[in-house]
Amino acid sequence: xxxxxxxxxxxxxxxxxxxxxxxxxxxxxxxxxxxxxxxxxxxxxxxxxxxxxxxxxxxxxxxxxxxxxxxxxxxxxxxxxxxxxxxxxxxxxxxxxxxxxxxxxxxxxxxxxxxxxxxxxxxxxxxxxxx
Numbered sequence: 001x002x003x004x005x006x007x008x009x010x011x012x013x014x015x016x017x018x019x020x021x022x023x024x025x026x027x028x029x030x031x032x033x034x035x036x037x038x039x040x041x042x043x044x045x046x047x048x049x050x051x052x053x054x055x056x057x058x059x060x061x062x063x064x065x066x067x068x069x070x071x072x073x074x075x076x077x078x079x080x081x082x083x084x085x086x087x088x089x090x091x092x093x094x095x096x097x098x099x100x101x102x103x104x105x106x107x108x109x110x111x112x113x114x115x116x117x118x119x120x121x122x123x124x125x126x127x128x129x130x131x
Contacts, residue, residue: 004114007107008069011076011116014103015066018079022059025052032056040089058082066107069116076107
């Protein structure tokens with residue numbers, strides 16, 4: 001049970017980080033401003049604001065899925081890919097992202113959605129099948 005609680009805390013914690021950063025992008029925070037100055041985003045064939053909003057929405061959805069415990073491995077994989085991209089684009093200047101990447105990779109390979117919606121659905125189905 002301790003492992004399930006620890007996994008739950010890790011999942012929700014990473015989800016909150018992504019949710020907060022996603023909301024920040026939609027509000028034009030420092031990271032949205034940083035993205036708007038990066039050559040990578042400026043050289044895409046669409047307006048840089050579309051990229052900022054797209055990344056923000058992706059981060060919000062990733063955060064929500066992690067927090068509620070639905071499609072955890074997929075959401076964590078998306079988080080890991082995003083963190084790898086961030087680390088590369090920022091040339092590893094944001095060291096905390098390495099820790100977040102470790103959490104995302106762990107969540108993406110571990111089959112556990114304890115205390116999340118996916119877990120609740122499985123428990124209901126298991127009880128129905130047992131009856």
